[in-house]
Amino acid sequence: MKAVVNIALKNGVLDPAGKAVHHALGSLEFSNVKDVRIGKQIVIDLDESDEKKAQSDLVKMCEELLANTVIEDYEIELKK
Amino acid sequence: MKAVVNIALKNGVLDPAGKAVHHALGSLEFSNVKDVRIGKQIVIDLDESDEKKAQSDLVKMCEELLANTVIEDYEIELKK
Amino acid sequence: MKAVVNIALKNGVLDPAGKAVHHALGSLEFSNVKDVRIGKQIVIDLDESDEKKAQSDLVKMCEELLANTVIEDYEIELKK
Amino acid sequence: MKAVVNIALKNGVLDPAGKAVHHALGSLEFSNVKDVRIGKQIVIDLDESDEKKAQSDLVKMCEELLANTVIEDYEIELKK
Numbered sequence: 001m002k003a004v005v006n007i008a009l010k011n012g013v014l015d016p017a018g019k020a021v022h023h024a025l026g027s028l029e030f031s032n033v034k035d036v037r038i039g040k041q042i043v044i045d046l047d048e049s050d051e052k053k054a055q056s057d058l059v060k061m062c063e064e065l066l067a068n069t070v071i072e073d074y075e076i077e078l079k080k
Numbered sequence: 081m082k083a084v085v086n087i088a089l090k091n092g093v094l095d096p097a098g099k100a101v102h103h104a105l106g107s108l109e110f111s112n113v114k115d116v117r118i119g120k121q122i123v124i125d126l127d128e129s130d131e132k133k134a135q136s137d138l139v140k141m142c143e144e145l146l147a148n149t150v151i152e153d154y155e156i157e158l159k160k
Numbered sequence: 161m162k163a164v165v166n167i168a169l170k171n172g173v174l175d176p177a178g179k180a181v182h183h184a185l186g187s188l189e190f191s192n193v194k195d196v197r198i199g200k201q202i203v204i205d206l207d208e209s210d211e212k213k214a215q216s217d218l219v220k221m222c223e224e225l226l227a228n229t230v231i232e233d234y235e236i237e238l239k240k
Numbered sequence: 241m242k243a244v245v246n247i248a249l250k251n252g253v254l255d256p257a258g259k260a261v262h263h264a265l266g267s268l269e270f271s272n273v274k275d276v277r278i279g280k281q282i283v284i285d286l287d288e289s290d291e292k293k294a295q296s297d298l299v300k301m302c303e304e305l306l307a308n309t310v311i312e313d314y315e316i317e318l319k320k
Contacts (some may be wrong), residue, residue: 006121014228017111021122023225024145030137036250041086042101042136045115065084065183068174071231074268082313095310097177103305104183145263148254166281181282184305190297200263205275209299217270224295225264 001046002079003058008039015070025031042066054078081126082159083138085146088119093151122146134158161206162239163218165226173231185199202226226232241286242319243298245306248279253311280304294318 009015015037022036048054055078062074066076089095095117102116124141128134135158142154169175175197182196204221208214214239222234249255255277263275284301288294295318302314 002116008121008123014230016084016226018122018223018297020257020261020264021145022264023267024260025141027263027267028144030141032126032128032137033124034127037123039121039123041088041119041121042098043117044113046112047114048112050219057112059098061105061108061110064108065101065167068175068176076190094310096306096308097180099174100177100184100305102184103187104180107183107187145260146256148256150254168281168283170267178282181306185301188247188301188304190301192286192288192297193284194287197283199281199283201279201281202258203248203277203279206272207274208272217272221265221268221270224268226261 001048001051003044003046003054004077004079005042005044005058005062006039006075006077007042007062007067007072008037008074008075010071022060039072051078051080081128081131081134083124083134084157084159085122085124085138085142086119086155086157087122087142087147087152088117088155090151090153119152131158131160150157161208161211161214163204163206163214164237164239165202165204165218165222166199166226166235166237167202167222167232168197168235170231170233199232211240226237241288241291241294242296243280243284243286244317244319245284245298245302246279246317247282247302247307247312247316248277248315250311250313256261291318291320 018036018038025033046054058076067074093121098116098118105113108154161210178196178198185193204215227234258276258278265273298316307314
């Protein structure tokens, strides 16, 4: 089973890397860009056939290790 | 229009951060994890109503700035 | 003139990537590791002979673009 | 004992994040910036009094986990 975990800075948390890319795209004449936010995408290969167990394991992984939940949100997507 | 650009290391390119997370999850007793790869997810807010133009701009952004296409693959998703 | 800007999460801000590396090193039998923190090191090549001007430009770069000063500290080192 | 490990992309390896920051600084009127490269700085707290052992452990950590030595160089600094 494959899981995709997307981790993004919460709204309101400054994102210097996103801001840099935004400015850079502007200077490259992509003037239609209004905002850029940069997050992480973690792809996890899971040896688990029980979808509910996979889902609950992934939540624990995010809470315990993958995300800083004070400043980041996470989103889990299971792919069968 | 919102675009999500996922950038991942190509297969075969070592991913030390992914490996670290893999080991760490193992030591936290998530023994069902077989592999972890860490990429970037860039969310771009585009002021562009022409979907084709948006798509071709995004390809250019990836090629010129967002990805290192020697070692990374990118994937573009448009959300209306 | 070369400048090295080190950007680190402030004390007290959780660092999931550092934690992952810490766990991973533990599981690889580096049991003597007590803590790991991961920051960024930005190396900037500056065409500027006036050291004071360079220093003040670098502070502005950090404040305006390079760091998220709510959660990160920065440190500037000039190399002649 | 504290160790600082600086990991940088090898010369010649494209650095899209560095390029983005370079463009962004240009568009913010820091026209004196000639190049920007972004690496990682990992600070490791080591419970080890033998400096030689610390040094050799750190080399192993870099080779086995911290760096992708195909595309990255690392540099170890011990602080007593």
